[in-house]
Amino acid sequence: MPPKIVEVIEGGVCTACGACEAVCPVGAVHVELEADRRDPNNLTYYVHGAACEVCEDCLTCSRICPVADGFPEDEFDNLRSFRGGKSEQLQGQDGAVVSTILKSLFEQGEIDCAVGIKRDENWGVKPFILTKASDVDLSKGTKYTSVPVLAQLKEAMKKYNKIAVVGVPCQAHAATLMRDSMTDRIVLVIGILCMESFTDEALCGNIIPNIMGLDIKKVVKMDFGGGKFWAYTKNGNGEEPEPHSVPIKEVAPLARNPCHHCLDYTAYYADISVGSVGAPDGWNSVIVRNEIGENYLNKVKGIVYDDDPKPGMFLIKKLADQKHKNNAPKEGEAH
Numbered sequence: 001m002p003p004k005i006v007e008v009i010e011g012g013v014c015t016a017c018g019a020c021e022a023v024c025p026v027g028a029v030h031v032e033l034e035a036d037r038r039d040p041n042n043l044t045y046y047v048h049g050a051a052c053e054v055c056e057d058c059l060t061c062s063r064i065c066p067v068a069d070g071f072p073e074d075e076f077d078n079l080r081s082f083r084g085g086k087s088e089q090l091q092g093q094d095g096a097v098v099s100t101i102l103k104s105l106f107e108q109g110e111i112d113c114a115v116g117i118k119r120d121e122n123w124g125v126k127p128f129i130l131t132k133a134s135d136v137d138l139s140k141g142t143k144y145t146s147v148p149v150l151a152q153l154k155e156a157m158k159k160y161n162k163i164a165v166v167g168v169p170c171q172a173h174a175a176t177l178m179r180d181s182m183t184d185r186i187v188l189v190i191g192i193l194c195m196e197s198f199t200d201e202a203l204c205g206n207i208i209p210n211i212m213g214l215d216i217k218k219v220v221k222m223d224f225g226g227g228k229f230w231a232y233t234k235n236g237n238g239e240e241p242e243p244h245s246v247p248i249k250e251v252a253p254l255a256r257n258p259c260h261h262c263l264d265y266t267a268y269y270a271d272i273s274v275g276s277v278g279a280p281d282g283w284n285s286v287i288v289r290n291e292i293g294e295n296y297l298n299k300v301k302g303i304v305y306d307d308d309p310k311p312g313m314f315l316i317k318k319l320a321d322q323k324h325k326n327n328a329p330k331e332g333e334a335h
């Protein structure tokens with residue numbers, strides 16, 4: 001029987017999280033940068049007949065695929081705490097809570113590796129392995145392009161014993177399945193809230209230049225907020241970034257196909273979930289979901305908290321509801 005990931009891939013709902021590539025013992029799977037633009041020659045399963053030649057039917061990938069595992073019934077039934085948080089020193093996408101957690105845990109020797117994403121001046125994205133506190137600065141900031149971050153774990157699991165994973169909900173889910181079923185080297189899973197992500201072609205090849213009329217090289221930050229997608233440009237040093245926006249409804253339909261089927265907004269399976277919605281500008285919403293998350297967060301230095309951030313949890317729940325309604329399986333459709 002072929003592994004379940006074949007169904008996921010052929011059904012067009014593979015999130016390109018990269019986990020199957022990390023765990024496959026015989027290298028039968030290679031996940032390209034974006035699932036929607038896979039090069040058939042780089043994905044063994046798409047080469048006619050190769051699956052049965054290469055795959056050994058161990059079914060490890062079936063156990064760690066987040067889509068095959070399914071979505072949570074109630075993504076708010078494991079909230080241990082909810083607070084606003086902000087770094088005392090670091091700059092990041094919002095309050096830099098993610099960067100501060102990583103940096104502080106590296107400095108204390110609590111983690112020896114983390115997987116993250118960096119970008120170049122054209123917003124080309126690349127997953128990479130962080131091994132020290134000074135690497136954290138390279139990964140800061142949100143990239144709305146999808147990257148198979150977890151494929152990095154193949155190398156990381158050979159060399160490191162205390163790995164932190166940072167990823168969007170599908171990636172956090174897969175990392176937790178890996179920890180539950182096959183490795184004790186992943187010690188912390190930080191999930192970031194996510195409504196959708198894009199291919200590089202859609203974001204940097206269409207939305208930024210065509211829909212917004214901007215030069216990608218001048219963009220210093222992208223963000224969602226107040227019903228709009230924002231891109232901030234800078235022309236020279238010392239200049240305040242200039243905001244540009246389009247209504248979300250103009251860009252959301254261009255999100256990747258798996259995102260239109262995804263029913264996890266808040267990274268239910270993570271130890272700690274971090275987002276921007278629910279907290280004031282420049283702050284993060286910080287949700288602790290289990291004892292592992294609580295123990296690690298208690299060790300982190302350099303975050304200030306607000307126990308009652310505004311607008312608060314109601315807005316996170318409202319957007320999660322919206323995601324569930326938009327993406328619920330239509331009648332007769334397999335999910």
Ligand SMILES: Cc1cc2nc3c(=O)[nH]c(=O)nc-3n(C[C@H](O)[C@H](O)[C@H](O)COP(=O)(O)OP(=O)(O)OC[C@H]3O[C@@H](n4cnc5c(N)ncnc54)[C@H](O)[C@@H]3O)c2cc1C
Nearest residue numbers: 092093094095096097098099116117141143195275276277
């Ligand atoms: C695709 C996407 C969609 C998002 N949608 C929402 C949303 O709808 N609502 C909401 O509240 N928050 C959303 N976020 C989260 C938000 O943008 C911030 O990432 C989060 O608030 C953490 O902020 P920070 O200041 O702590 O991050 P920083 O300290 O700047 O750290 C950012 C971290 O995110 C990682 N990262 C960046 N891009 C990606 C990526 N594409 N895939 C995996 N990891 C990545 C980096 O490696 C780094 O570790 C989204 C993030 C992404 C990547």
Ligand code: SF4
Nearest residue numbers: 024055056058059061
């Ligand atoms: S079943 Fe095993 S050998 Fe086959 S693709 Fe999955 S992990 Fe690789």
Ligand code: SF4
Nearest residue numbers: 014015017018020065
């Ligand atoms: S494990 Fe991730 S990359 Fe592999 S098939 Fe499942 S969703 Fe796609």
Ligand code: SF4
Nearest residue numbers: 169170194196259262
């Ligand atoms: S919407 Fe879902 S599938 Fe798409 S990147 Fe976010 S968590 Fe992954």
